[in-house]
Amino acid sequence: MSAPGPIPELRLPQEHLLGIQGLSPADISTILDLSDHYVELNRQADKKTATLRGRTQINLFFEPSTRTQSSFELAGKRLGADVVNMSVKSSSIKKGETLLDTAMTLNAMHPDLLVVRHGSSGAVNLLAQKVNCSVINAGDGRHEHPTQALLDALTIRRRKGRIEGLKVAICGDVAHSRVARSNILLLNTMGAEVRVVAPPTLTPPGIERMGVTVHHNMKDGLKDVDIVMMLRLQLERMQGAFIPSTREFYHMFGLDYDKLSVAQPDALIMHPGPMNRGVEIDSAVADDIHRSAILEQVEMGVAVRMAVLDLLTRNLSDAETAGVA
Amino acid sequence: MTTVRAYINARIINPKTGEDFTGTLVTEGEAISALGPDVTAPSGAEVIDCQGHVLAPGLIDMRVFVGEPGAEHQETIETATLAAAVGGVTTMIVMPTTDPPVDEVSILEMIARRARKINRTRVEVMGAITKNFEGKAMAEIGLMQDAGAVAFTDGDEVIRNARVLRRALSYADHLGALLVTHAEDPDLGGPGLVNEGEMATRLGLPASPVMAEVMGVNRDLSLIELTGARCHIAQLSTAAALDRIADAKSRGLPVSCGVSAAHLSLNEVDIGEYRTFFRMVPPLRSEDDRRALVEGIANGTIDVVVSNHCPRDQEEKRQPFEEAATGAVGLETLLPILLELVHKGEADLPTVLRAVTSRPAELLGLEEGRMEVGAPADLVLIDLNSPWVLDADKLHSKSKNTPFDGRRLQGRTIRTIVRGRTVFAL
Numbered sequence: 001m002s003a004p005g006p007i008p009e010l011r012l013p014q015e016h017l018l019g020i021q022g023l024s025p026a027d028i029s030t031i032l033d034l035s036d037h038y039v040e041l042n043r044q045a046d047k048k049t050a051t052l053r054g055r056t057q058i059n060l061f062f063e064p065s066t067r068t069q070s071s072f073e074l075a076g077k078r079l080g081a082d083v084v085n086m087s088v089k090s091s092s093i094k095k096g097e098t099l100l101d102t103a104m105t106l107n108a109m110h111p112d113l114l115v116v117r118h119g120s121s122g123a124v125n126l127l128a129q130k131v132n133c134s135v136i137n138a139g140d141g142r143h144e145h146p147t148q149a150l151l152d153a154l155t156i157r158r159r160k161g162r163i164e165g166l167k168v169a170i171c172g173d174v175a176h177s178r179v180a181r182s183n184i185l186l187l188n189t190m191g192a193e194v195r196v197v198a199p200p201t202l203t204p205p206g207i208e209r210m211g212v213t214v215h216h217n218m219k220d221g222l223k224d225v226d227i228v229m230m231l232r233l234q235l236e237r238m239q240g241a242f243i244p245s246t247r248e249f250y251h252m253f254g255l256d257y258d259k260l261s262v263a264q265p266d267a268l269i270m271h272p273g274p275m276n277r278g279v280e281i282d283s284a285v286a287d288d289i290h291r292s293a294i295l296e297q298v299e300m301g302v303a304v305r306m307a308v309l310d311l312l313t314r315n316l317s318d319a320e321t322a323g324v325a
Numbered sequence: 326m327t328t329v330r331a332y333i334n335a336r337i338i339n340p341k342t343g344e345d346f347t348g349t350l351v352t353e354g355e356a357i358s359a360l361g362p363d364v365t366a367p368s369g370a371e372v373i374d375c376q377g378h379v380l381a382p383g384l385i386d387m388r389v390f391v392g393e394p395g396a397e398h399q400e401t402i403e404t405a406t407l408a409a410a411v412g413g414v415t416t417m418i419v420m421p422t423t424d425p426p427v428d429e430v431s432i433l434e435m436i437a438r439r440a441r442k443i444n445r446t447r448v449e450v451m452g453a454i455t456k457n458f459e460g461k462a463m464a465e466i467g468l469m470q471d472a473g474a475v476a477f478t479d480g481d482e483v484i485r486n487a488r489v490l491r492r493a494l495s496y497a498d499h500l501g502a503l504l505v506t507h508a509e510d511p512d513l514g515g516p517g518l519v520n521e522g523e524m525a526t527r528l529g530l531p532a533s534p535v536m537a538e539v540m541g542v543n544r545d546l547s548l549i550e551l552t553g554a555r556c557h558i559a560q561l562s563t564a565a566a567l568d569r570i571a572d573a574k575s576r577g578l579p580v581s582c583g584v585s586a587a588h589l590s591l592n593e594v595d596i597g598e599y600r601t602f603f604r605m606v607p608p609l610r611s612e613d614d615r616r617a618l619v620e621g622i623a624n625g626t627i628d629v630v631v632s633n634h635c636p637r638d639q640e641e642k643r644q645p646f647e648e649a650a651t652g653a654v655g656l657e658t659l660l661p662i663l664l665e666l667v668h669k670g671e672a673d674l675p676t677v678l679r680a681v682t683s684r685p686a687e688l689l690g691l692e693e694g695r696m697e698v699g700a701p702a703d704l705v706l707i708d709l710n711s712p713w714v715l716d717a718d719k720l721h722s723k724s725k726n727t728p729f730d731g732r733r734l735q736g737r738t739i740r741t742i743v744r745g746r747t748v749f750a751l
Binding site for chain 1: 521525529598599640645646
């Protein structure tokens with residue numbers, strides 16, 4: 001295979017990536033265009049570049065994560081950055097050091113990129129106000145998970161050739177999902193038609209004001225859709241009566257071939273992972289190589305994160321040059 | 326020999342009667358001795374020329390949280406009285422949620438002693454309704470009342486058990502003591518949540534629906550009806566709950582209610598990008614709710630306006646929104662925010678002043694808050710029009726957690742008089 005072409009001269013106006021909120025359609029296209037380039041690079045034997053050589057990236061995870069953290073780690077390493085992973089148990093935070101103490105401590109080590117996941121909505125925004133490096137939100141509470149929405153968009157664009165005009169159903173535990181919020185914002189920004197399908201207890205009030213239509217029945221919601229995005233049922237965030245049982249949830253809202261039959265014949269199935277098989281998705285559907293894009297999403301994740309790290313660092317270079325001059 | 330002071334050229338406002346005239350007010354010692362358009366300064370009196378500014382009874386703030394005892398790093402009685410003096414608040418009623426709590430006489434007396442020693446503005450104390458605010462055993466309401474408690478409250482805690490609140494209402498009523506409740510269903514809502522709806526959904530924050538407050542109000546109204554006891558619902562935040570209060574008042578129930586100045590001025594959108602200084606109890610609601618609350622002040626359905634002064638240090642506020650402490654300081658912004666309503670034409674001056682002077686005095690059985698001969702000489706001189714910009718760093722409160730930092734305000738306190746003595750002058 002031939003080497004990918006030169007890295008496109010793309011720029012993002014943002015200093016941080018805190019959410020999809022605030023990104024223009026052009027910004028999103030910029031990230032996806034560069035991501036396409038990195039998809040090609042990642043399929044080569046030599047995946048390493050020197051784009052971020054000398055840069056330090058700290059992955060600061062206040063919530064446990066396997067796939068997102070390793071995806072960011074690989075992305076940074078393939079771009080040549082020094083990557084440090086820091087997992088902070090929230091219990092040790094509560095014992096003394098506050099979130100901002102931790103952030104300021106890390107900031108004093110002069111990282112260039114800080115990738116942060118935190119269990120509280122808005123925590124990453126708060127942190128970004130106090131440090132002088134680029135901050136990437138790797139998921140904050142129930143608020144946003146922008147790189148997930150971007151990798152979903154990349155997957156869709158590569159499979160369907162476009163995002164605009166597609167019908168997308170986001171199904172399941174919308175209430176607890178930062179993935180749903182970021183995807184709603186991104187898909188609406190890019191001109192898709194977005195529906196959410198969930199029981200009323202997992203449909204956050206006022207969600208229709210974010211530009212979606214709400215369905216409480218899978219077959220109504222999935223009718224003629226091009227994309228089915230399943231969400232993980234976040235049992236760990238549920239205190240109180242949201243659903244009677246996972247069995248009943250699967251019966252009503254789990255994606256199986258029967259419910260899928262009302263969607264477009266070539267409808268693409270997506271899931272941000274990790275999956276609860278037999279809870280929100282049938283195993284056979286999840287593994288259907290003709291319909292499921294779930295593993296492709298993981299591949300796109302690394303490329304999108306490389307693109308984001310690369311683009312934000314391009315702005316850092318400018319700032320430093322300006323500082324010297 | 327008692328000191329005689331004459332405040333001449335004053336625009337004197339009596340909030341209780343709505344009287345509004347230019348004249349002179351004379352104080353002798355700690356009381357008002359004369360006032361009227363034709364009153365002249367007695368010979369030998371110390372003369373203060375008010376230059377046409379508004380002279381009104383000093384403000385009575387029914388809901389002030391102070392950190393003493395227990396959280397002196399956030400606010401002491403000393404710093405709170407300083408903030409009160411600057412804000413024109415001549416009497417503040419401090420909440421019992423201290424550490425240790427005011428659920429028995431000794432802490433109450435300790436606070437009163439500290440206030441007497443500081444001798445700046447007046448400090449009155451509310452006692453706890455239940456021991457340690459647990460909503461189980463009644464605190465010593467009678468003994469605390471004898472020791473000077475002006476009312477009883479569990480602060481932001483809801484007494485979940487209706488039987489306990491019923492008994493407390495009946496018991497307090499036979500003593501003539503007023504209970505002050507926080508009305509909210511604690512399961513449907515809860516402290517620190519934001520208003521349920523689009524804003525909360527976009528921010529991904531746990532939320533409390535309007536009906537949580539309505540259910541709390543309905544429950545408390547039912548118990549007032551059952552016992553016939555007086556009860557004051559500390560703070561409303563929703564139009565729907567206000568409707569229930571208006572209805573209860575029209576049926577003659579002995580209920581009264583309050584609202585914080587912040588809720589008359591701000592709405593949920595002000596939270597913006599997770600600004601923790603706007604995390605309050607009850608939560609900021611929609612603009613429609615805010616307008617209804619202002620209308621409730623104008624038509625008298627809402628009895629009092631409070632600062633809900635709640636000092637918090639930076640460490641408690643510089644947290645992710647869900648983990649940050651609730652509350653905002655308000656002693657120094659209570660009056661300017663009320664004047665904002667007057668300047669915007671949303672309410673008239675005597676009406677807003679009534680809600681922070683004569684009305685709370687009536688509810689609590691205080692001598693202050695009146696503009697008449699023989700009343701305590703607790704006064705505030707207000708420049709209605711001078712524009713200024715609030716700078717949080719210049720607040721006198723020990724904690725600076727104001728939601729109004731940088732706000733352009735019009736009108737402020739220029740002199741505060743307590744017991745005939747000037748305790749603050751600009």
